[in-house]
Amino acid sequence: MQLTRTLTAAFAVVALALAGCSGGGQANEAGSSQLVLGNNGDVLTWDPAEMKEGAVIHYAEAVYDPLLRKTPESKIEGNLATAYEYNADLTELTLKLRDGVTFSDGAAFDADAVKVNLEARKKGAGSASEAARAIERVEVVDKATVRLHLSEPSPGLLAALATYLGYMASPTALSSGTIASNPVGSGPYTYDSGASEKGVKYTFKARDGYWNREAFPFENVVIRPYEEFTARYNALATGQIQFMYGTPDMVPKAKTDGLTVKTVPGEWQGIILQDRAGKASAALGDVRVRQAINHALDRKAILDTHYGGFGQVSTQTFNPSSEAWVPELNARYPYDPAKARELLAAAGYGSGFKIKVSYSEGFMSPLVPIVTQYLGDVGITVEQVPVNGFANGGLETLKGQPAFMLSFSTNIPAWTDVLNKLTPTSLWNNFKYTDETVTRLLKEIPAAQGDKQAALYKELNTHLVEQAWFAPIVTQENVYLFKSDIDVTMQQAQLMPSLRFFAPAK
Template identity: 70%
Template sequence: MRRIVQMGTLALAAALVLTGCGAGTSGDSDAGADTPRELVLGNNGDVLSWDPGEMKEGAIISYAEAVYDPLLRKTADGEIEPNLATEFTYNDDLTELTLTLKEGVSFTDGTPFDAEAVVANVAARKAGTGSASEAAKSIENVVVQDDYTVVLDLVAPNPGLLAALATYLGFMASPAALEAGTIGTDPVGSGPYVYDAANSEAAASYAFERNEDYWNAEAYPFDTVVIKPLTDFTARFNALTTGQIQFMYGTPDMVDQAEAEGLTVQTVPGEWQGIILQDRAGTLSPALGEVEVRQAINYALDRETILETYYNGFGQVSTQTFNPASQAWVEALNEEYPYDPEKAKELLADAGYPDGFEIPISYSEGFMTPLVPIVQQYLAEVGITMTPVPINGFANGGLETLKGQPAFMLSFSTNIPAWTDVLNKLTPTSLWNNFKYTDPTVEALLAEIPLTQGDEQTELYQELNTHLVEDAWFAPIVLQQNVYLSSDDIAVTMQQAQLIPSLRFFAPAD
């Protein structure tokens, strides 16, 4: 029986999460009400550091959410709501954000959560190199008004700040652990679970026991959580079908077999996949410094055919890198680069490359491996010789390897608000803009967008998106439907604009 569930039917699953109804453990639906419940997740990657200031955006968020509670949190549809900060209010010019903090919360080492804890965590994020660092730079000072009230004094308005405070910037770690310098290896938070090092094995399995003092325990019905890093898709799928895990991020080609195995298949619009053409100034690859060359790469890709064959139709062709539900999305932009190899050849000739050129394009093994020869073939047909450069997983230095590559293929998240994508990929200090490239149009728009709201801000975002597409900063192929597979003994609420649903959106199926 076909059991594909898409975003929309959130109420029932959310109710399950909030009530924690039912009683059984994984694979034991007849167990009594006092039987401990366990959730076992298969994860795309390993956790390299427990320091939220060093964590990179993506599947790693599951590890963080187990032990750290954020100041704010995201609903399933991407809205921001209170959490450790019970109230949040901007001043009129959006340069000060006042947070009222929850009282009576302590970290698991006994350190109290209060205004000074927020000060320590923001300082640590500003000093970090992870996904939180870019948003943290917009905070000039944290002013303590009293024990449970802080004001974030901003350098300039930051449209992505609230979303950042709901993830890595907002994850609160023990100030004592931060000061001791042990947070990277020994996580201490105030979250729903406590890391169980004795029953964990690095790179294989990480166990978490319930935090008995957690203030919102009813939102997390499982007594224990186990996260297993399984970077190989086949190994992860085999683990799911044999009952070793209960949930995984999958691929479209797994859907038919998953249905045959009786697994639940759910989808949500998610990541774009394609090429980041980061050497836009032509520093290492002079050809990429020509806009006609970057446009030619876009015309060379037959997105419709790739979508139907490689992605089995799970997604939509896309020339843009923003989330469809964000302010920046412009539907008409997806018509900008129809498949036209002759047009691509003309553009290459106009740019001074009538015979094409050679370029190394790196890629992260796993996600991208099957897509690489497809892209390589399309580029070869217009005269571009692509040399694939496989990189190690991020756990083994792969991220550092990407920094020196003129172009690379990865799977990239799309976010709400759109400013999160701006901070991730478009500023000179963005994690995915290692050549620090910008141009006058982007500079001007990035300066103006934070100063606006509503329709005016939407118009500026769309102007930015249009410029990026026309100037071919990227060569996206599809915005894929993220595929999630789970066993029938758990219920999972899909979450908009987050690679892996938050732990509070998992519940026993009964």
């Protein structure tokens, strides 16, 4: 089949949009003392317990410090907690806390504050909630020491403490219930509501006396949300922002416009076939149907055209650098329409069937018709169900859909991906599906270490691919575009590089 979207057409869209763009509209705010970021979307809440993984991390990092932090290679190191140590059976984690840190409301950061925050995360429904479940009790050993008692070993706990689980908010703001609308943290900046406009821009001013000022050299940070890629690119090209998460088809134009282009292996894109028990779509309850969907996709053609070669074909949902990755699995579902039809016929769907596939408008819109055409070629009629962006309730809409398309981050350690998508309570497993093999492996993996744990991860990954829980297309290269007046250090296994990896250009 011929793909319906080409890179040339995509270039034309961007060029046409820029041709109609004058330098007017929003003022050019960028400068040596101010960093202006274009974000993928709006921030729905300032409560770390309710924040969802993704581009929202920049909003969070401006005001909240994490207990631990990730290096550019996603290794864990100390931050507000200067040291950490597990006991022998990995069921207790002791954290030694940094002295002299305060929240922006003047309250002291100490072990009591950590306890309040972690207990609040346990009650939330955001990205931190799955990792928080493993924390059975938070013990205040002394003002500078906390001990987390775990119900079972949790391989992703340290990584979680370096992001949403570990973001420290003022205990006063948490207890008053104002944290969702008014962020108060121990982070490098404070939110300037007077210089902000919801949905348009969010302004943050550097905190006096912040303990790690040299890591955050900008006096002010401004975040502007743009859910639509072309609008975001226009803002970058005209100097209204300095940085954005881009798409592969923007790269040639960006280079012509003198922008810096960097990439890092990152997200997978494709379909989550979440109705694996066939509750809303009976066909998806048959593994042969799910396998047929995988065989129907010409991943190499989609990679070369839609993604411009920025990535690799993939049947896997884990990070290529993680312990779960099995290179051979990417050959499991070669493009084979005849095989797809054979599997459908064996499952009783020789005449095809209809399925609703939902997607978040904007981000996935160009890929959806391509997938629709490939599935249509083997008799699967896709009813496209566009939903609002996450800032407008789209996440809630996806929960009842049998299948949906999104761009999903891949993480190190792999356990973070397990918590995001594979447990019965995962944010992206809304039908709460599991099976005996997955249930067993999710118990065995946390209790193992080293080579044994890696082998169990690979067994899990292989099982998921064989059972076709998902229909990935590519593990793409995340594309970042930015102005020459800033430097950005790329970060593995995180959608957006952390704020401390941004600096004025030398």
